[in-house]
Amino acid sequence: MITKQDAVSILDDYLNRGRYGPYTGAEERVIDDELTLERDYGWLFTYNRAEYFRARDPHQSLVGNGPILVRRDDGAVIRFFSSYGGEEALAAYEGDPEKFPPADARS
Template sequence: MIIDRMQAEKKALEYINSITYFDGAYELVASKIREESDGWYFPYQSAEFLRTGDFNKSLVGNWPIFVSRDGQCVGPRRPGMPFVNP
């Protein structure tokens, strides 16, 4: 089954909420979401950094969350690299 971008975004949000201690700590950066032939890349950042611009609150070194078109692969992936399911 092929999923659409809205379903993929929901999966990406579920993933980032699963890697934090509380919901809403991280947010997707909507203006940087990227669609590729095999799925979508959803960059994310700390909610506090996005609100304040305080670099001390920013995430560094995090790869975007990749969601494959079939929805089976969800996790960090750098564009152009093979996916390894965490």
């Protein structure tokens, strides 16, 4: 079992390695704590560029940055398409977790 702090570290490491979509690790990212959702099985995080949060300017927003689930039991990272909102992503995951395999942290 991991803690929320562990999950944040796992997510940060995952993003810093440029594993998810258009993000290359060159920009500061911020997790939106207000949109973080916790369930018994993990945490769903929403993140964006720090500049987006400073200016609230949609032109400063990342593109294609869907929510990311970090599972509590094993720290696995589950990516969702950007078309999913937080609750929608969790409902889809809860409906059929097998449809959402963990991302390969090594690739």
